[in-house]
Each structure stands twice: as C-alpha cells, then as structure tokens.
Amino acid sequence: MSTASPATQSQNGSFTAEVFAAHLATQAAAPAWWLERKRAAYAQFAALPMPARTNEGWRFSNIGTLSLDGVAVATPSNLKSQISDFKFKAVAELTFANNTLSSRTALPADLAAKGVIVTTLAEAAVKHADLLKAHFMAQPQKLGSEKFAALHIAFVGDGAFIYVPKGVTVTDPIVVTHLASGAGTAVFPHTLVVAEENSRATVVDYFVSADASAHFACGANDLYAGHGAQLTYVAAQNWSPTTLSFQFNSTVVRRDARVQSLNLHLGARQARHESLSQLQAPGAFSEMLALTVAMGAQEFDQRTLQIHQAPNTKSDLLYKNALRDTARTIFSGLIVVDPDAQKTDAYQSNRNLMLSDDAEANSLPGLEIQANDVRCTHGATSSRIDPEQEFYLQSRGIAKAAADELLTFGFFEEVLNRLENEPLHDALRELIKTKF
Amino acid sequence: MASLEIQNLQISIGDKPIVKGLSLTIRSGEVHAIMGPNGTGKSTLAKAIAGHPDYTITGGDVLLDGKSVLEMETDERARAGLFLAFQYPSEIPGVTIANFLRAALQARLAEGEEIDASAYYKRLYAKMDLLKIDRKFTSRAVNDGFSGGEKKRCEILQMAMLEPKFALMDETDSGLDIDALRIVAEGVNAQRGSAISPGILLITHYQRLLDYIIPDHVHVMWDGRIVKSGDKSLALELEAKGYDWVKQEFAAASA
Incomplete structure (x- = not known):
C-alpha cells in the first residue's frame, strides 16, 4: 500500500495499511478464508472515498465531523460486564471489551443439548465456517456506508455468534454487551444471529462506554430468520456522548418468519444507523422499531430500507425521536416493492417530538413500488408537547419538567409496548430514564 | 379550617374580559354551586384559578388560606391544595393511570422520600372499587379511549387520591347518564363526608347534579359576575324559570 497517495491516506484516517497489517497479525489463529475476506474488505475501504455532501444517502448529515483520524484499534481489555443500569433476566451473556471476549455465562445445559450455540465469531470461524460464510456481512450495503461497512469487516476483532436450531425456543433473552474503554479507542462490535426454521429467540445487544472519553464505534449485526422463525432483536446504543458511532443492521426474513427489531439510540455525539430488511419469501414480516433521545448537540442519522422481494410480505416501521436542546435527527426511509411482490403490506412512520425550538428533525420518507396490488403507507410528523396535556399533568401537582418527561415516555410507550418481554420493556424504560 | 377566597377577580382571554369582578369565599366542607348560561x-x-396559561388575571386575587396563588405555577397551586376536575379531561397516550397518579403523589413528597408501592396500590384499588372502576384501568393510559363517563370517574378518582383542600369541578355532570352521574356524586359525597372534607366549587349548567350533590350555596353567574346567591332552592327556581329569567332580570344590571 506504499503507493497510496496522500489524499487516500487522509480519507482513511488512522486506519492505514500499517495499522491493518498490525491488526491482521493479531488474527493469526483465524482461518485463511476469514483473513482473505478481511484483506478484500480493507482494499475496498481504502479505495472508497469518504461520503460527500452531494451523496443522496448522506443528505442532511453532518459530513465534516465523520473523521477517521486520531483513533486507534482497541487493545484487549479485561473489563467485565457493565450492565448495571440495564438489567433483566438473561439466559446467557457474552461481554466483549475492546473487541475481545472478557466474560461469558454458560448456556443452560438443556439448551446446549438442543444445539443452541452462543459463542464468539472467532470460534464460529473455525467450527461453523459454513454458517458464518453464509451470513456474516453477506447482504448488500445499499444505504451509503459501503466504506464504513468494509472498515468493519477489515477490523472486526471478535463478536457474538448465536445459532438457534430448528424448532427450538429460547425464552429469555441472550445478551451481548459491547464495551469500549480508553480515549480514541476504535471498536468493531458484531452480533450475528441465525434463527432456523420455527425457532424462537430474543437477542439483546448493549453498546456501552466504560468511561466518558471519545470512542470510535463501527459495528454491525446480521439477523437471519428461517422459515417460520420468530426473532426479537433489541439493540441499546449507550456510547459516551463524545463517541462517533456507525451501526449497520441487516435482517433477512424467510417464509412466514417474523423479525421484530428495536433500536434504542441514546449515546454518541454523532450516530449513523443503517437498517436493511429483506422480505424474501411469502408471509415474511419485519417489524422495525426505533427510539431516540437526542440532546445537547447530538446527531442521530437513521437510514432504512424495507425491500419486499416476494408476494404477501409485510413490513412495519415505526421510528420515534425525542429531541432536546440543539440536537439533530435525520430519518431517511425507503420502501421498495419488487415487481412480483404483490399483496405487499408496508408501513413506515417517523414521529418526532420536539422538546426544544432549536432542535432539528429531518424526515425523508420514500416509496419505490413496482407491483400494482400493494398497500404501502408512509408518513412523518413533528410535534411539540401538547400544552393541554402539559397543563393537565401540572394541574395534578406535577412540575413542568417532570410532566414533559412523563409525556415523552408516553410518546415512547407506543414503541416499547410492542415488546412482549415485560422485564426487557421495563429495563429499556429505566435505561432511557438515565438520560433525563 | 381551610379557605379559598376569590376577591373581585377579573379574567381576560387576550383583550376580551370574561370574568368581570367576581367574589366568593369557600370553606372546607362547603359545596358552592355556580350555575349560569353557557x-x-x-x-x-x-381554569384561571387552576393557572391555565390561556387566561390572564387582570385584577383581584385568589387566596388559599390567606395566601395568594396567582404568582404560583399550576403545579404549585395543585400541591398547595387546589384541584380542577376538567370538563374535557386530556387524553395522555402511553402514560398509565398508575404511573400518572404515582408521579402526582411523588410530587407532593419531600426530596428523597419514596412512595410505599404496596400501600399506594391498596389505596388506589379501594378508591377504584368505590367508583366502580375496573382495577385493570390502572394499566390503561390516562383517559385514552375512555368513554365520557369513564373520564369523569377518572377525574373523581384523581381527586380522591390527591385529597385536595378545594376542588373546582367544571361541568362534571356533562355527558353523563344518570347511573354514571350517581356514581360520580357518590364519589364526591364520600370525600365530603371524610376527614379531608374539601371545599367544592361545583360548576354546572343543569340542576340535576344538585339532586345528588346537595349544595350549601347556589350562585347564579351572568356575564362574568355572580348576580344572585341563595341556598339550594335557588337551583330549583332556576330549573323552573329557566335561564331566560336570569337574562331578563340581570341584563339591565350588567349592561
């Protein structure tokens, strides 16, 4: 890579060829195909330009603050779980600190005997290579972050691999905590979930900083729901308020399967979240939910794509943002209905609660329909606290600030109520409260 | 004994005077009905006494136990002991009755004090049973999708839980059928007979509520003022003669 021009080096920031070579050296135990995948990804990353203001996929985003400079790939940490402000009953837990497994709890023997796997990507690369090849970052990146997705593959250290075999139900959530610690630390969290035919599981990702320093997070999760599977996925992003965060979600839903995903966005100074749902066979249903509390000068940039590739598929997106101070949010969502995806039922809604006159919510809902017998609805709204509701609460003795907080939680409840798991619902609510 | 003194109160909406010098003193345990045409x-x-921001007090005062409430925020007035039972209670999606009332009670505690959850629910259920409100309503969002009668019962439930010194009940009877009216009235009467014994200002258009909540005093309001006061027989007289009688009798005086 010595031929790289200065321009190329600057667009790659701290992630130089030398840094990549050093990272590869730490992966010596990995199989050759995995290393080859990483090399190809690094080449792609290095070749791609940084996003430009003129890119449609970055419209309204603050491009100037997406710096890749001044960060370093995390060195392993032995920090243990920091889940104290986000607690609920879990069936198994994995904690990664600075890209390295730092603690785990064993899966109950009965689930292990049924073939449920909760392990690391490193182990899966050796033992379950076919599954990893089939599902790890296997879907197209269509939402603007091809460069950062390639960066993720190039530098991903370790992550969670979760496999639920045919017909198996895992009742309580499997929890993966991704910790970042140390100033300028770059982390690349990954969680991969394969839910086979008619299985059921709930997986929770928790992203959290161990200290208040600025981190660079570039994470991804791959979700696959096989025929009739029911997968619930919750991601709670609670990085330090100075962190730059990228997170890419890919969801593949097969025949009669259902995936419910809920992304809670609390942390980071700037957080880009891209979510792709592919409804690949009849009866597939993807429910895409998100809640954001944006405050200070935070920017939350959410890009979504619902692709209906087969008839009789359903998607239902509800993204709710509460904005305070001078915070900004961007929601850009597209529903695509392929020509033979008749009887598609697609819904997309972005609702913004403006708690400050200086906050800014941008919404770009979109439809691209190539079939003629479909039902697609989309919409975006921005509203303030209703003064009559506020007066009503105040007239019961609740101070204005507490009243507004109650009303904000009321606004969120429509999303939280979609979760069937009550303890998880309550834990998310408590986690949100830590931001007020 | 607590007192609520309304002294020569003048209220405007924008530049338009609505209440034009109204005086009335209510003491604990008393029920004052204010009747009058729309x-x-x-x-x-x-609403102005409760502190609604749409109304401007242009003159006079409102004293709760001798202390003016006009400089207080709405929530401070409520914590000082005022309660407004709304004619049209707001719907609050996503906020359950249990959480809402808990927040309202928590707001009355000193910093660091916490509500005893089991005692709270015991008391809440007892009041709900009295008002014939299904206990499942605790987990329903406040007034969200409630019928008119359910909303009014929910108002009385809040009053029972918050134990105000004074309740301003704004057309609590409107939209209620006779059974719902009876339940609401029983709820109010139970509080009247309790140790709390709030003073009540009952605003109503119709006399029928006063068959169930017997007033100590009845005032006739016309064009922003009280034009006639009497005992409960005045309500019956109004019912018999109609509001046209008020208009004819007092239009000249207020012109």
Whole structure:
C-alpha cells in the first residue's frame, strides 16, 4: 500500500495499511478464508472515498465531523460486564471489551443439548465456517456506508455468534454487551444471529462506554430468520456522548418468519444507523422499531430500507425521536416493492417530538413500488408537547419538567409496548430514564 | 379550617374580559354551586384559578388560606391544595393511570422520600372499587379511549387520591347518564363526608347534579359576575324559570 497517495491516506484516517497489517497479525489463529475476506474488505475501504455532501444517502448529515483520524484499534481489555443500569433476566451473556471476549455465562445445559450455540465469531470461524460464510456481512450495503461497512469487516476483532436450531425456543433473552474503554479507542462490535426454521429467540445487544472519553464505534449485526422463525432483536446504543458511532443492521426474513427489531439510540455525539430488511419469501414480516433521545448537540442519522422481494410480505416501521436542546435527527426511509411482490403490506412512520425550538428533525420518507396490488403507507410528523396535556399533568401537582418527561415516555410507550418481554420493556424504560 | 377566597377577580382571554369582578369565599366542607348560561365565564373562572396559561388575571386575587396563588405555577397551586376536575379531561397516550397518579403523589413528597408501592396500590384499588372502576384501568393510559363517563370517574378518582383542600369541578355532570352521574356524586359525597372534607366549587349548567350533590350555596353567574346567591332552592327556581329569567332580570344590571 506504499503507493497510496496522500489524499487516500487522509480519507482513511488512522486506519492505514500499517495499522491493518498490525491488526491482521493479531488474527493469526483465524482461518485463511476469514483473513482473505478481511484483506478484500480493507482494499475496498481504502479505495472508497469518504461520503460527500452531494451523496443522496448522506443528505442532511453532518459530513465534516465523520473523521477517521486520531483513533486507534482497541487493545484487549479485561473489563467485565457493565450492565448495571440495564438489567433483566438473561439466559446467557457474552461481554466483549475492546473487541475481545472478557466474560461469558454458560448456556443452560438443556439448551446446549438442543444445539443452541452462543459463542464468539472467532470460534464460529473455525467450527461453523459454513454458517458464518453464509451470513456474516453477506447482504448488500445499499444505504451509503459501503466504506464504513468494509472498515468493519477489515477490523472486526471478535463478536457474538448465536445459532438457534430448528424448532427450538429460547425464552429469555441472550445478551451481548459491547464495551469500549480508553480515549480514541476504535471498536468493531458484531452480533450475528441465525434463527432456523420455527425457532424462537430474543437477542439483546448493549453498546456501552466504560468511561466518558471519545470512542470510535463501527459495528454491525446480521439477523437471519428461517422459515417460520420468530426473532426479537433489541439493540441499546449507550456510547459516551463524545463517541462517533456507525451501526449497520441487516435482517433477512424467510417464509412466514417474523423479525421484530428495536433500536434504542441514546449515546454518541454523532450516530449513523443503517437498517436493511429483506422480505424474501411469502408471509415474511419485519417489524422495525426505533427510539431516540437526542440532546445537547447530538446527531442521530437513521437510514432504512424495507425491500419486499416476494408476494404477501409485510413490513412495519415505526421510528420515534425525542429531541432536546440543539440536537439533530435525520430519518431517511425507503420502501421498495419488487415487481412480483404483490399483496405487499408496508408501513413506515417517523414521529418526532420536539422538546426544544432549536432542535432539528429531518424526515425523508420514500416509496419505490413496482407491483400494482400493494398497500404501502408512509408518513412523518413533528410535534411539540401538547400544552393541554402539559397543563393537565401540572394541574395534578406535577412540575413542568417532570410532566414533559412523563409525556415523552408516553410518546415512547407506543414503541416499547410492542415488546412482549415485560422485564426487557421495563429495563429499556429505566435505561432511557438515565438520560433525563 | 381551610379557605379559598376569590376577591373581585377579573379574567381576560387576550383583550376580551370574561370574568368581570367576581367574589366568593369557600370553606372546607362547603359545596358552592355556580350555575349560569353557557358563555358566562364559569369554566374560565375554574381554569384561571387552576393557572391555565390561556387566561390572564387582570385584577383581584385568589387566596388559599390567606395566601395568594396567582404568582404560583399550576403545579404549585395543585400541591398547595387546589384541584380542577376538567370538563374535557386530556387524553395522555402511553402514560398509565398508575404511573400518572404515582408521579402526582411523588410530587407532593419531600426530596428523597419514596412512595410505599404496596400501600399506594391498596389505596388506589379501594378508591377504584368505590367508583366502580375496573382495577385493570390502572394499566390503561390516562383517559385514552375512555368513554365520557369513564373520564369523569377518572377525574373523581384523581381527586380522591390527591385529597385536595378545594376542588373546582367544571361541568362534571356533562355527558353523563344518570347511573354514571350517581356514581360520580357518590364519589364526591364520600370525600365530603371524610376527614379531608374539601371545599367544592361545583360548576354546572343543569340542576340535576344538585339532586345528588346537595349544595350549601347556589350562585347564579351572568356575564362574568355572580348576580344572585341563595341556598339550594335557588337551583330549583332556576330549573323552573329557566335561564331566560336570569337574562331578563340581570341584563339591565350588567349592561
């Protein structure tokens, strides 16, 4: 890579060829195909330009603050779980600190005997290579972050691999905590979930900083729901308020399967979240939910794509943002209905609660329909606290600030109520409260 | 004994005077009914005393136990002991009755004090049973999708839980059938008979509520003022003669 021009080096920031070579050296135990995948990804990353203001996929985003400079790939940490402000009953837990497994709890023997796997990507690369090849970052990146997705593959250290075999139900959530610690630390969290035919599981990702320093997070999760599977996925992003965060979600839903995903966005100074749902066979249903509390000068940039590739598929997106101070949010969502995806039922809604006159919510809902017998609805709204509701609460003795907080939680409840798991619902609510 | 003194109160909406010098003193345990035709300023009076931001007090004062409430925020007035039972209670999606009332009670505690959850629910359920409200309602969002009668019962439930010194009840009877009216009245009467014994300002257009909540005093309001006061027989007289009688009798005086 010595031929790289200065321009190329600057667009790659701290992630130089030398840094990549050093990272590869730490992966010596990995199989050759995995290393080859990483090399190809690094080449792609290095070749791609940084996003430009003129890119449609970055419209309204603050491009100037997406710096890749001044960060370093995390060195392993032995920090243990920091889940104290986000607690609920879990069936198994994995904690990664600075890209390295730092603690785990064993899966109950009965689930292990049924073939449920909760392990690391490193182990899966050796033992379950076919599954990893089939599902790890296997879907197209269509939402603007091809460069950062390639960066993720190039530098991903370790992550969670979760496999639920045919017909198996895992009742309580499997929890993966991704910790970042140390100033300028770059982390690349990954969680991969394969839910086979008619299985059921709930997986929770928790992203959290161990200290208040600025981190660079570039994470991804791959979700696959096989025929009739029911997968619930919750991601709670609670990085330090100075962190730059990228997170890419890919969801593949097969025949009669259902995936419910809920992304809670609390942390980071700037957080880009891209979510792709592919409804690949009849009866597939993807429910895409998100809640954001944006405050200070935070920017939350959410890009979504619902692709209906087969008839009789359903998607239902509800993204709710509460904005305070001078915070900004961007929601850009597209529903695509392929020509033979008749009887598609697609819904997309972005609702913004403006708690400050200086906050800014941008919404770009979109439809691209190539079939003629479909039902697609989309919409975006921005509203303030209703003064009559506020007066009503105040007239019961609740101070204005507490009243507004109650009303904000009321606004969120429509999303939280979609979760069937009550303890998880309550834990998310408590986690949100830590931001007020 | 607590007192609520309304002294020569004048209230405007924008530049338009609505209440034009109204005086009334209510003491604990007393029920004062204010009757009058629509548009005479009854609801304005109640909402302005509670602190609604749409209304401007242009003159006079409101004293709770001798202390003016006009400089207080709405929530401070409520914590000081005022309660407004709304004519049209707001719907609050996503906020359950249990959480809402808990927040309202928590707001009355000193910093660091916490509500005893089991005692709270025991008390809440007892009040709900009295008002024939299904206990499942605790997990329903406040007034969200409630019928008119359910909303009014929910108002009385809040009053019972918050134990105000004074309740301003704004057309609590409107939209209620006779059974719902009876339940609401029983709820109010139970509080009247309790140790709390709040003073009540009952705003109503119709006499029928006063068959169930017997007033100590009845005031007739017309064009922003009280034009006649009497005992409960005045309500019956109004019912018999109608509001046209008020208009004819007092239009000249207020012109």
